[in-house]
Amino acid sequence: xxxHLINAMVxxxxxxxxxxxxxxxxxxxxxxxxxxxxxxxxxxxxxxxxTVVLNGRPINACLVLGAEVDGSEIETIEGMAQGGxxxxxxxxxxxxxxxxxxxxxxxxxxxxxxxxxxxxxPTETEVRFALAGNLCRCTGYxxxxxxxxxxxAEMRASET
Amino acid sequence: MNEIKTPxxxxxxxxxxxxxxxxxxxxxxxxxxxxxxxxxxxxMLHGKILRSPHAHAKIxxxxxxxxxxxxxxxxxxxxxxxxxxxxxxxPYPPIVNDFHDISRNVMARExxxxxxxxxxxxxxxxEEIARDAIKLIKVEYKVLQHILDPREAAQPDAVVLxxxxxxxxxxxxxxxxxxxxxxxxxxxxxxxxxFAEADLVIEREFSSQPVHQGYxxxxxxxxxxxxxxxxxxxxSTQGHFVQRTLLSKLLNMEMAKIRVTASExxxxxxxxxxxxxxxxxxxxxxxxxxxxRMTMTRSEVFRATGPTVGSKxxxxxxxxxxxxxxAGEAEIWYQAGAFKGSPIGRAVDTFFxxxxxxxxxxxxxxxCVNRPKVAAYRAPGATMACYPMESVVNELAKExxxxxxxxxxxxxxxxxxxxxxxxxxxxxxxxxxxxxxxEHPHYKAPLGDNEGRGFxxxxxLHGGGLSSAAVxxxxxxxxxxxxxxxxxxxxxxxxxxxxxxxxxxxVELLKPIIADTGSLGFSYLTAGSRTTYATGMAVVNxxxxxxxxxxxxxxxxWDIPVEDVRWDAGQAIATDNYKDIKPLSLKELxxxxxxxxxxxxxxxxxxxxxxxxxxxxxxxxVEIDPDTGFTSTKRHTVFQDAGRAISPDYVEGQMQGGAxxxxxxxxxxxxxxxxEARLQNTGFLDYRMPVASDVPMIDTVIIEVPNPNHPxxxxxxxxxxxxxxxxxxxxxxxxAIGQTMSDLPLSPPKILAALHAQAAGDD
Ligand code: FES
Ligand code: FES
Numbered sequence: 001x002x003x004h005l006i007n008a009m010v011x012x013x014x015x016x017x018x019x020x021x022x023x024x025x026x027x028x029x030x031x032x033x034x035x036x037x038x039x040x041x042x043x044x045x046x047x048x049x050x051t052v053v054l055n056g057r058p059i060n061a062c063l064v065l066g067a068e069v070d071g072s073e074i075e076t077i078e079g080m081a082q083g084g085x086x087x088x089x090x091x092x093x094x095x096x097x098x099x100x101x102x103x104x105x106x107x108x109x110x111x112x113x114x115x116x117x118x119x120x121x122p123t124e125t126e127v128r129f130a131l132a133g134n135l136c137r138c139t140g141y142x143x144x145x146x147x148x149x150x151x152x153a154e155m156r157a158s159e160t
Numbered sequence: 161m162n163e164i165k166t167p168x169x170x171x172x173x174x175x176x177x178x179x180x181x182x183x184x185x186x187x188x189x190x191x192x193x194x195x196x197x198x199x200x201x202x203x204m205l206h207g208k209i210l211r212s213p214h215a216h217a218k219i220x221x222x223x224x225x226x227x228x229x230x231x232x233x234x235x236x237x238x239x240x241x242x243x244x245x246x247x248x249x250x251p252y253p254p255i256v257n258d259f260h261d262i263s264r265n266v267m268a269r270e271x272x273x274x275x276x277x278x279x280x281x282x283x284x285x286x287e288e289i290a291r292d293a294i295k296l297i298k299v300e301y302k303v304l305q306h307i308l309d310p311r312e313a314a315q316p317d318a319v320v321l322x323x324x325x326x327x328x329x330x331x332x333x334x335x336x337x338x339x340x341x342x343x344x345x346x347x348x349x350x351x352x353x354x355f356a357e358a359d360l361v362i363e364r365e366f367s368s369q370p371v372h373q374g375y376x377x378x379x380x381x382x383x384x385x386x387x388x389x390x391x392x393x394x395x396s397t398q399g400h401f402v403q404r405t406l407l408s409k410l411l412n413m414e415m416a417k418i419r420v421t422a423s424e425x426x427x428x429x430x431x432x433x434x435x436x437x438x439x440x441x442x443x444x445x446x447x448x449x450x451x452x453r454m455t456m457t458r459s460e461v462f463r464a465t466g467p468t469v470g471s472k473x474x475x476x477x478x479x480x481x482x483x484x485x486x487a488g489e490a491e492i493w494y495q496a497g498a499f500k501g502s503p504i505g506r507a508v509d510t511f512f513x514x515x516x517x518x519x520x521x522x523x524x525x526x527x528c529v530n531r532p533k534v535a536a537y538r539a540p541g542a543t544m545a546c547y548p549m550e551s552v553v554n555e556l557a558k559e560x561x562x563x564x565x566x567x568x569x570x571x572x573x574x575x576x577x578x579x580x581x582x583x584x585x586x587x588x589x590x591x592x593x594x595x596x597x598x599e600h601p602h603y604k605a606p607l608g609d610n611e612g613r614g615f616x617x618x619x620x621l622h623g624g625g626l627s628s629a630a631v632x633x634x635x636x637x638x639x640x641x642x643x644x645x646x647x648x649x650x651x652x653x654x655x656x657x658x659x660x661x662x663x664x665x666x667v668e669l670l671k672p673i674i675a676d677t678g679s680l681g682f683s684y685l686t687a688g689s690r691t692t693y694a695t696g697m698a699v700v701n702x703x704x705x706x707x708x709x710x711x712x713x714x715x716x717x718w719d720i721p722v723e724d725v726r727w728d729a730g731q732a733i734a735t736d737n738y739k740d741i742k743p744l745s746l747k748e749l750x751x752x753x754x755x756x757x758x759x760x761x762x763x764x765x766x767x768x769x770x771x772x773x774x775x776x777x778x779x780x781x782v783e784i785d786p787d788t789g790f791t792s793t794k795r796h797t798v799f800q801d802a803g804r805a806i807s808p809d810y811v812e813g814q815m816q817g818g819a820x821x822x823x824x825x826x827x828x829x830x831x832x833x834x835x836e837a838r839l840q841n842t843g844f845l846d847y848r849m850p851v852a853s854d855v856p857m858i859d860t861v862i863i864e865v866p867n868p869n870h871p872x873x874x875x876x877x878x879x880x881x882x883x884x885x886x887x888x889x890x891x892x893x894x895x896a897i898g899q900t901m902s903d904l905p906l907s908p909p910k911i912l913a914a915l916h917a918q919a920a921g922d923d
Contacts, residue, residue: 001288020288036198037191039426041376042458046844049376077191090189094182097809100649100817102188103195103377103426128852135844137374137427138649139813140820141852 004067010035011079019066026050028066029076037077037106041135048134051107052076058114060133077106080113088158089113089151098147100138108134112148120156124149162812164805165596166864171804175657176872179809180667183652184424196380196396196423197455204382205234205283207444207454208290209437210297211464212272212279215308215530215837216321217301219268219279226296227282232289235447236297237440238280239269243412250328252342254505259409261499265533266410266439272301273321273498274532275838276463281437283444283452306837310493310527311472313339321498321528339528341500346508346580347521354487354519358478361487362555366548368886368904369830370470370495372462373537374821374849377426379465380455383441387449389413391442393420398428399685401644404677406435411442418442421676422646429821430536433685436465459842466535467831469494469502471544475511479556483567488512488520492545497533502526503541509581510545510883513619514590514775515571522580530837536687538818539620539879543825543886547904550616550887555900564615565603568777569594583621583773589801589865590775593617596861602779602797610784611794612896617777618883622876623688624768628681629698631659631706633760637747639663639706641699642675644683645691649817649878650810654692655699657806658872662703664730665746681765689876692806693867694768700871705762710749713756717744770869776800776880778819778888784896789912791827791893797859798885803867803875815881816858822885824850826893828905 001020008015010033017032026043029035029052041049043062050061053075080087089109092098099105108131115122115130122130127148128141136144171177187193224236245259263269268277280297284290305319312318320337327334328342355361381395391413397403400420408415425432437454444452456465475490490511494502504524512520524545557567572590579585594617597603607613632640641659645651652672660667683695707727714732715722724735732749734741753760781795798815805811828848832840841847866873886904893906899914 022288030197034200035191036194036200039195039377040197040455041378041426042844044458044843044845046458047376081190086186086189093189094185097179097182097650097813099185099188100810100813101375101377101425101427102184102193103375105188106191109189124857125853132851132853135374135376135849135851137376137429137821137849138817140816140818140858141850141855142816142858143809143813145852145857 006066006070008069008071009073011075021067023066024062025064025066025069026061029061035076035078039103039106041103048111049104049107051110051134053110053114058111077110080109087113088154089148092147092151096143096147096150098139098143104134104136108136108144116152116155120152122152162860164808164862164864173661175660175667176806177804177808179807180653180657182650183656183672184647193424195377195426199382199394199423201382201384201451204451204453205285205448206287206290207281207283207441207452208294209278209440209460210280210294211460212268212275212277213838214272214301214303215275215306216304217272218304219270219272220300220302222280223298224280227293230289230293230296232285233282233293234285234450235283235444236280237443237447239267241443242267242439243410247324252328256501262406262410262435265499266435274530276460276532278464281440281444283448306530308529308531308833308837310470310495310529313527313529314493314525321530325500325528341496341526341528344504344508344524348580349519351487351489351519351521355478357480357486359481360556360559361476361478362552363476364552364900364902366473366475366551366902368471368544368547370467370531371537371825371829372467372847373429373431375427375429375431378456378458378461379432379436381438381441382451382453383438383445384451385442385445385449389417391418393418393438393442394423395420395438396423396425396432398425398432398646398648398687400646401677401682402433402685403435403438407439407442410435410439419676419678422674425646425648428648429538430540430687431465433536433687458844462842462847463839464532466497466533468537468540469496469534469544473548475548475552477552477556479560481560483560483562483570485515485517485571486519488517490522490548493525493527495529495531495534496526497531498528499533500526500528502534505581506541507545509579509621510542510619511549513579514568514573514617516573516577520580538821538882542618542620542883546616546618546883547887547890550884551890551894551900554891554894565594565597568617579621586772587865587868588773588775589863592863592865593775593777593799593801596799596863597777597779600797600861602795607781608783610786610896612782612892612894614780614888614890614892614895615777616884616887616891617775618880618887619773619775620689620880620883621773622693622771622879623690624694624771625690626682626684626767627695627698628683628765629695629702630680630761630763631702633706633750633753635750635754637669637750639670641670641672642680643695643699644675644680645686645695646674648686649813650807651686651691653810654696654806658696659699659703662700662707663746664728689878693771693870693874693876696874697768697870698764698766701764701766702762705764706760709760709762710746713749713753714744716756717752772867772875774801774875774877774880776884778884780888780892782889782892782896784893784911786915789908789915791906791911793823793855793889795856797861798881799861799863800877800880801863801865801875802877803870804864804873805862806872806874808862811862811877812860814877815860818881819858819885820850820855822882823855823889826886826889826904826906828907830905
């Protein structure tokens with residue numbers, strides 16, 4: 001398999017890695033960069049556990065090739081807390097007990113973060129549809145949806 | 161809206177019953193927590209499994225030479241590398257761990273018995289090479305006729321999976337092999353008399369499909385073997401101590417030579433209670449002398465790990481005009497999958513258990529079919545028996561013009577009643593649960609067009625059993641709390657809350673961990689809704705031992721008898737006889753411990769008993785789209801007796817999560833096989849579990865009727881919500897469209913067909 005030398009910004013750090021043509025961004029993040037916070041629940045784009053933000057858009061890292069991200073900016077769960085402070089979404093997930101096993105949590109947090117940037121004041125239904133690509137088998141989604149709505153409210157309040 | 165009802169008044173606890181910070185929370189929202197596949201070990205190899213494309217075939221030969229010759233391949237294993245074991249012999253306990261079967265399930269020996277059955281495994285320096293290598297393994301099969309349906313497989317002329325399996329528990333002992341491993345019975349009263357007393361008798365047949373636990377984290381493990389033979393295993397499991405036992409027996413190794421560490425676990429729901437790839441990873445690491453990581457793909461998880469059983473049921477129930485259930489009779493066939501051992505005892509116990517039916521009889525058959533060997537799924541064996549019973553009770557009540565909740569109240573079991581499998585109930589909360597339903601606004605809320613409301617109640621006798629815990633006091637007054645139960649959904653919080661409550665100190669001073677198998681006494685699985693009950697009890701015991709030692713330390717310091725020292729609110733206090741002795745705090749005592757005799761720690765190893773029944777009732781409103789047959793859940797309220805909710809948020813979470821799994825089970829999830837019995841929906845796209853936009857908020861009402869046998873009154877809460885959820889959803893659909901739906905899942909095509917048949921009948 002051919003190898004490619006790739007440069008990218010990951011969570012604000014310039015990184016360089018070599019990847020095979022068939023390796024996905026998820027393989028690279030987890031296997032090469034050892035950023036194992038991004039999870040693999042299916043590898044086929046069906047669960048959202050691998051959600052990261054690529055050039056400002058939330059994507060499934062298992063559906064993007066490592067070789068495609070040359071020159072890109074990537075944000076993963078590891079970069080979400082800043083300067084020792086949890087992001088409001090992370091804090092609200094804890095406050096609302098919005099995780100049980102927690103395997104879906106990194107993907108859902110990244111999805112929610114990206115979504116709230118496009119829609120800072122969503123309805124419950126909008127949040128449900130925004131998260132429809134992120135499976136959670138533990139919580140029944142109730143507390144996740146509440147946490148996202150509450151975080152959105154707090155983020156709006158701190159904007160003003 | 162979530163609420164908690166404590167019929168006997170509230171509590172004065174400081175930490176128990178409060179939502180305390182979750183000890184592993186920050187790690188889980190920052191991506192720091194390490195799950196099965198997150199461990200990277202220097203020099204590790206990657207393992208891959210070759211799986212059977214046939215549902216039933218003889219293995220004629222396996223040629224691994226080409227794979228072994230591939231550059232980068234370090235080892236190949238087949239069944240020849242897994243020790244064989246003789247079949248377990250009767251008398252059989254309720255749950256049989258037969259190593260003859262386990263060795264054949266982890267690696268097919270004479271035959272493959274389901275699509276996806278493991279046939280060989282390789283370890284290579286990269287995943288890519290491992291994937292290429294398994295394609296080079298040549299297996300010659302002789303394809304045999306397959307069988308998927310449990311009732312067909314139970315027929316005398318059915319093709320048999322195991323030539324050496326003879327039905328157990330029937331007289332005379334059969335001389336012909338069968339797919340039926342055993343039949344379990346329960347009976348009381350006089351059935352004929354009971355049915356004769358009834359004003360209405362309904363008899364129906366039902367079926368349900370196998371559904372997968374659907375945990376989002378696929379199985380993953382890393383095995384390392386050192387030159388001295390010691391094995392270290394890191395794995396995503398619901399019970400690392402149980403894994404150690406299974407692996408040591410399966411691989412003929414000393415237990416002390418296998419040290420298992422449980423990773424964080426990304427969901428299990430009963431599915432991660434046995435071994436799959438672990439023994440193969442160990443054998444590959446033994447052969448290569450290198451760490452071997454094995455992670456399943458999602459399709460492997462669906463094809464080769466245990467879903468829950470599919471079932472066929474025949475049930476007959478009689479009711480008087482006043483709602484009294486006079487008699488019940490049920491027969492159920494469970495698909496065990498390729499090997500014996502489905503939870504049929506739970507089926508017998510579940511059918512009539514919420515009710516004081518004087519005359520009843522239940523029989524359950526454990527039947528082998530060409531599907532993956534079943535594993536537990538949240539209340540294993542109970543859900544498929546609850547659904548037919550609750551559906552028929554719903555229908556009887558409707559036909560007799562009775563209120564569905566009043567009917568249940570009329571027949572509700574109470575303290576002193578006995579379940580069909582002989583559990584005598586202590587203080588239980590079914591009546592309180594039903595009263596809470598009646599009082600809830602959801603119960604009488606108006607319904608719209610095409611909407612229906614369903615109600616069902618379920619029973620689960622939660623687990624107790626073997627648990628260990630250790631509490632270690634550190635010099636600065638902080639403490640470590642070690643248990644042997646993987647934390648699937650917040651159990652660390654509950655363990656910590658109970659220990660802090662005992663000590664009377666802030667929860668933040670305690671750090672709970674999950675200890676590996678080398679560090680603590682045996683602890684059974686995190687399963688059966690047993691952890692907060694049994695392991696919680698061990699934690700309380702261990703904490704009390706620490707308190708006793710601290711009292712002794714204070715007595716020594718003060719030079720008074722230990723009986724004169726009590727423990728209260730985080731300090732040792734001398735009795736009123738010693739007015740001038742000032743109390744010593746936990747922190748002060750911790751500081752003097754090492755110089756005054758040694759470190760202070762407590763530990764407890766118990767076989768917890770006294771667990772009790774938990775009842776969970778659900779109200780569900782659905783709306784049916786008459787054009788498409790699509791069902792949407794509009795409102796869902798779960799009522800459950802939790803005994804005492806140690807961490808209410810996480811109890812609610814269990815209720816909500818179980819309810820939504822039940823919605824999936826009732827409406828959508830099923831295994832779809834083609835004519836060759838190859839599984840067709842091996843991914844989340846086609847095995848469609850509920851997503852956020854499919855469901856409403858799930859309201860919860862926690863009822864607290866404490867179990868007097870637990871220091872804090874705990875009852876297991878994880879499983880009961882899934883017992884009654886599918887039944888409640890199915891009843892809602894039935895009430896919406898006005899006919900009994902007897903074949904789960906109630907997917908749109910089935911509902912549409914029912915609506916069309918109805919319309920045709922009306923014309
Ligand atoms: S792992 Fe990428 S969507 Fe599931
Ligand atoms: S918390 Fe377990 S899958 Fe979401």
